Amino acid sequence: xxxxxxxxxxxxxxxxxxxxxxxxxxxxxxxxxxxxxxxxxxxxxxxxxxxxxxxxxxxxxxxxxxxxxxxxxxxxxxxxxxxxxxxxxxxxxxxxxxxxxxxxxxxxxxxxxxxxxxxxxxxxxxxxxxxxxxxxxxxxxxxxxxxxxxxxxxxxxxxxxxxxxxxxxxxxxxxxxxxxxxxxxxxxxxxxxxxxxxxxxxxxxxxxxxxxxxxxxxxxxxxxxxxxxxxxxxxxxxxxxxxxxxxxxxxxxxxxxxxxxxxxxxxxxxxxxxxxxxxxxxxxxxxxxxxxxxxxxxxxxxxxxxxxxxxxxxxxxxxxxxxxxxxxxxxxxxxxxxxxxxxx
Amino acid sequence: xxxxxxxxxxxxxxxxxxxxxxxxxxxxxxxxxxxxxxxxxxxxxxxxxxxxxxxxxxxxxxxxxxxxxxxxxxxxxxxxxxxxxxxxxxxxxxxxxxxxxxxxxxxxxxxxxxxxxxxxxxxxxxxxxxxxxxxxxxxxxxxxxxxxxxxxxxxxxxxxxxxxxxxxxxxxxxxxxxxxxxxxxxxxxxxxxxxxxxxxxxxxxxxxxxxxxxxxxxxxxxxxxxxxxxxxxxxxxxxxxxxxxxxxxxxxxxxxxxxxxxxxxxxxxxxxxxxxxxxxxxxxxxxxxxxxxxxxxxxxxxxxxxxxxxxxxxxxxxxxxxxxxxxxxxxxxxxxxxxxxxxx
Numbered sequence: 035x036x037x038x039x040x041x042x043x044x045x046x047x048x049x050x051x052x053x054x055x056x057x058x059x060x061x062x063x064x065x066x067x068x069x070x071x072x073x074x075x076x077x078x079x080x081x082x083x084x085x086x087x088x089x090x091x092x093x094x095x096x097x098x099x100x101x102x103x104x105x106x107x108x109x110x111x112x113x114x115x116x117x118x119x120x121x122x123x124x125x126x127x128x129x130x131x132x133x134x135x136x137x138x139x140x141x142x143x144x145x146x147x148x149x150x151x152x153x154x155x156x157x158x159x160x161x162x163x164x165x166x167x168x169x170x171x172x173x174x175x176x177x178x179x180x181x182x183x184x185x186x187x188x189x190x191x192x193x194x195x196x197x198x199x200x201x202x203x204x205x206x207x208x209x210x211x212x213x214x215x216x217x218x219x220x221x222x223x224x225x226x227x228x229x230x231x232x233x234x235x236x237x238x239x240x241x242x243x244x245x246x247x248x249x250x251x252x253x254x255x256x257x258x259x260x261x262x263x264x265x266x267x268x269x270x271x272x273x274x275x276x277x278x279x280x281x282x283x284x285x286x287x288x289x290x291x292x293x294x295x296x297x298x299x300x301x302x303x304x305x306x307x308x309x310x311x312x313x314x315x316x317x318x319x320x321x322x323x324x325x326x327x328x329x330x331x332x333x334x335x336x337x338x339x340x341x342x343x344x345x346x347x348x349x350x351x352x353x354x355x356x357x358x359x360x361x362x363x364x365x366x367x368x369x370x371x372x373x374x375x376x377x378x
Numbered sequence: 379x380x381x382x383x384x385x386x387x388x389x390x391x392x393x394x395x396x397x398x399x400x401x402x403x404x405x406x407x408x409x410x411x412x413x414x415x416x417x418x419x420x421x422x423x424x425x426x427x428x429x430x431x432x433x434x435x436x437x438x439x440x441x442x443x444x445x446x447x448x449x450x451x452x453x454x455x456x457x458x459x460x461x462x463x464x465x466x467x468x469x470x471x472x473x474x475x476x477x478x479x480x481x482x483x484x485x486x487x488x489x490x491x492x493x494x495x496x497x498x499x500x501x502x503x504x505x506x507x508x509x510x511x512x513x514x515x516x517x518x519x520x521x522x523x524x525x526x527x528x529x530x531x532x533x534x535x536x537x538x539x540x541x542x543x544x545x546x547x548x549x550x551x552x553x554x555x556x557x558x559x560x561x562x563x564x565x566x567x568x569x570x571x572x573x574x575x576x577x578x579x580x581x582x583x584x585x586x587x588x589x590x591x592x593x594x595x596x597x598x599x600x601x602x603x604x605x606x607x608x609x610x611x612x613x614x615x616x617x618x619x620x621x622x623x624x625x626x627x628x629x630x631x632x633x634x635x636x637x638x639x640x641x642x643x644x645x646x647x648x649x650x651x652x653x654x655x656x657x658x659x660x661x662x663x664x665x666x667x668x669x670x671x672x673x674x675x676x677x678x679x680x681x682x683x684x685x686x687x688x689x690x691x692x693x694x695x696x697x698x699x700x701x702x703x704x705x706x707x708x709x710x711x712x713x714x715x716x717x718x719x720x721x722x
Contacts, residue, residue, distance in 0.1 A: 194538070195665075195666065195698075195701065196666070197665070197666040197669065197701055198669070200664065200666035200667070200669070201666055201669030201670060204666070204667055204669070204670035204674050204678075205669060205670040205671055205674065244622070244643075246643070247642055247643050247644070247645065247664070249645070278588070278622050280624050280625055281624055281643050281644060298591055299588075299590075299591050299625050300591070300625060301591065301593070320544065320591070321539075321541070322539065322540070322541040322544035322545055322548070323544070323548055325541065325542075325544070325545030325548070325549060326545060326548035326549040327549050330548050330549065334548075354539075357539065357541055
């Protein structure tokens with residue numbers, strides 16, 4: 035890795051080293067909130083777009099150009115590797131991932147294919163092209179964590195309650211672990227391929243893990259997510275994120291994260307206490323704050339920065355993904371404030 | 379109040395007095411999970427059903443007859459008083475409450491009517507009939523809390539993110555407080571009428587409060603919910619419930635609750651620590667657990683009972699409403715286990 039890249043503020047913060055300023059990027063920074071995204075993607079279906087190297091490169095670069103964020107995140111979706119491996123699913127606009135045949139039995143689990151490198155060659159090609167174009171700006175690769183992927187597969191689509199997922203966990207633990215194990219394998223392979231192609235950090239998205247109590251998380255989920263994070267080389271920073279995970283922050287760190295992502299519900303100083311020493315934090319401006327008048331936004335950004343000082347390293351981000359109707363100019367100003375305020 | 383009613387296990391537990399056994403009821407016990415409910419309601423629209431005295435009585439009684447729960451909860455909906463007061467809204471099957479004209483400006487707030495007693499006369503008639511029929515079994519009245527009601531009005535319907543609600547809070551605090559104040563007034567009136575008609579306890583549902591950080595909850599929500607709870611006579615137990623409120627449990631108690639409802643994410647012994655002395659707890663079996671094989675359900679029930687001993691009073695309940703596809707026989711067995719295990 036070139037020295038300028040290795041020395042990037044984002045990677046320094048992930049490694050809990052002093053950085054010249056607090057680095058910032060936004061979950062879903064590449065997406066519908068950008069007019070240039072809508073223009074470039076046109077009517078290309080989501081999963082199709084994720085497998086077109088030129089589009090992945092362009093959509094990943096757009097927010098870097100516009101906002102001057104300190105990291106790029108690969109334009110993709112957590113279900114992409116399952117789709118690429120041959121599992122029948124689609125991303126339906128306005129709904130989310132929809133699975134043709136929900137996975138609920140051990141025979142269903144056996145149908146989940148492994149991922150081979152050539153199936154995601156358009157993605158790894160994009161990673162290589164991006165790393166060349168990004169220069170000293172790190173590229174974050176990512177994968178969906180076993181619990182969140184399993185929930186889509188078991189429920190057949192997005193779910194508020196994850197009731198069938200829990201029913202399988204509680205009712206047929208062997209099948210649950212077989213399924214989570216398969217998904218851990220797919221996620222590990224997908225992250226390994228992204229890192230080999232040049233991604234400098236990875237984020238494991240366990241978006242819905244917050245639906246579980248700490249005890250259930252520790253028993254049913256942590257071992258599988260730990261396997262995924264453990265499969266990534268030690269020198270590649272690993273971010274571990276979910277929504278509503280106030281009760282899980284310590285465990286999500288223990289799963290093998292260098293950086294624990296925090297949503298807006300827990301202030302970063304309190305999150306630092308829960309996560310303990312040896313890990314950095316990422317977060318945690320409420321993505322709805324950007325709809326407020328600018329002075330309110332600026333004050334909230336400063337508050338996140340102040341509280342973030344309690345962490346051994348702090349990567350500024352939203353507490354969840356950018357909302358589609360976010361004004362990109364507000365995000366651009368957020369980046370500026372984060373950089374200005376955090377500079378010595 | 380007759381002595382046998384005043385001495386009911388449910389009311390004793392709410393008052394943190396020793397009870398012969400742990401009382402149990404289920405949020406949404408009157409509803410779609412019961413075949414007799416589907417038969418009785420037929421194709422009557424939800425809000426229409428809530429204003430038919432005979433149906434309210436029958437649907438409220440059904441779970442008491444079937445399960446032998448220790449409290450009845452009025453069959454109704456949190457948006458009923460707004461509908462009864464003349465606000466244009468509907469409950470759409472499979473969606474939830476849908477508001478004709480979302481409330482987003484101070485002029486919109488002025489359109490929110492007050493509630494007068496005759497508008498909910500069918501409900502208070504039902505309360506009187508129920509109290510007579512229930513005898514020594516307490517009837518719980520309820521209302522929606524200002525934040526949760528406001529979210530439906532501002533978003534125009536159910537929302538995962540409550541982004542517009544937060545945008546109004548953060549961006550136009552005066553309008554937010556005016557709206558929440560109006561809704562607090564409606565909720566106070568509605569609870570007062572139910573108590574005057576004979577309800578022995580009330581529950582304030584702030585289902586979506588868990589979307590907020592503690593700081594935002596304290597600033598934007600707590601004063602309004604406190605006003606509602608403070609308007610209920612001191613000798614009527616007040617339960618205060620929301621989902622995903624791990625960060626808010628202490629504040630939800632401080633808002634004036636005798637009993638703090640806890641979802642499944644925080645074990646009751648930990649919840650007791652957070653809530654502190656002087657309050658009872660209600661909860662908190664994960665409603666998805668009922669889909670597991672019976673030995674798993676029984677063990678989980680026992681675990682909730684064990685941890686509930688750390689509270690000064692414990693009302694057994696689910697951590698959220700009964701799922702529509704729940705097997706009523708499992709809930710009946712849960713009631714039996716709670717009673718058997720907790721007796722001397």
